[in-house]
Amino acid sequence: MYSDIRPYRDDEVAGVIETLVNNEEFQSSVAIYAMPRLSKIFPGLCRWLVKMSLKRRTHSLTKVHDIQLEAARYMYKLVKRSTDGFTYTGLNELDMSKPTLFISNHRDIALDPALINLALHEGGHTTLEIAIGDNLLSKPWISDVMRLNKSFIVKRSEKTKRAMLTASKKLSAYIHHTLNDNHQNVWIAQREGRAKDGNDTTNPAVLSMLLLNRKKPMPIGEYLEQLNIVPVSIAYEIDPCDQDKAKELAAIEATGSYEKAEHEDIRSITQGILGHKGRVNVAFGTVLQGDFEDTKAVAAAIDKQVISNYRLFDSNISAHAKLNGTGEVIDKLAKRLEGLDEAQQRWLLTMYANPVNAKANMK
Secondary structure: OOOOOOOOOHHHHHHHHHHHHOOHHHHHHHHHHHOHHHHHHOHHHHHHHHHHHHHHHHOOOOOHHHHHHHHHHHHHHHHHHHOOOEEEEOHHHOOOOOOOEEEEOOOOOOHHHHHHHHHHHHOOOOOEEEEEEHHHOOOHHHHHHHHHOOEEEEOOOOOOHHHHHHHHHHHHHHHHHHHHOOOOEEEEEOOOOOOOOOOOOOOHHHHHHHHOOOOOOOOHHHHHHHHOEEEEEEEEOOOOOHHHHHHHHHHHHHHOOOOOOOOHHHHHHHHHHHOOOOOEEEEEOOOOOOOOOOHHHHHHHHHHHHHHHOOOOHHHHHHHHHHOOOOOOOHHHHHHHOOOOHHHHHHHHHHHHHHHHHHHHHO
């Protein structure tokens, strides 16, 4: 029933890995990342070297759990290499015996759920099934990689309203099924697309999608109890993609639009993963409960937790002070401003300052 959107299962892993290992586009992508200079001069040789390496490294990966352990090892190395420390709070206070739908703010395409996964893995809990938009799956091999690592597909590119509604109903049913029948934790962002301006607000449309599977007489609060929603706040001291986000926001401000380059999202994923992030904190909230009248009320409850639990870093405080004329930016943030024009600099500072504003406005 869900074969077109669900993650791959254990009995599919070996076949999908074999297809990936023999896919030249996948080999080239790995080669460009692993051997950027050599791959330009000897692309064929580099593809062959990648293929041999992948065969050796993946021959023992026969189950989804094996891939998850490999991903965890990579994440530990990544955190050590690209952060000044990774911390998380609130997880020990949660009852993780019941599968949970984690709804977080969205700053980085790949790392947001990956860091929540790392915290869950350290705590000995079941990792996430991760919602990923089909707009990011520009190549079949990208879809394969993501679905091997417990991602399920959110269809956003359907051509008609009827098709979009059908896809949304299926997605809503799948999330409920995954939590309550498969007993898997799930992650979904609080909005479609990253909060590029630093304003972490929940889109009620996301909640409307989750409620499509609810039988109408059932109160909203009762159905949400079945989903066991926990809001999560993710804070990066430095956003590796901040300059690109600032340029995009400045372009929209100046012209009213912004045209993405081909495969820009994939480059953003790579930059977000590999770029230096300073300190990183993941704050787990508490289970969402209440008698909610509508999705706007649910969104407000999620926003309250996300904003109140968000950890402010020196980069946030100094950006806020600079914009308000009460101080200067710290050195590590000043470096992020280099090469940007005045409008772009203002937007970069704004994205760091907005979490400070959000906390102030919530009091």
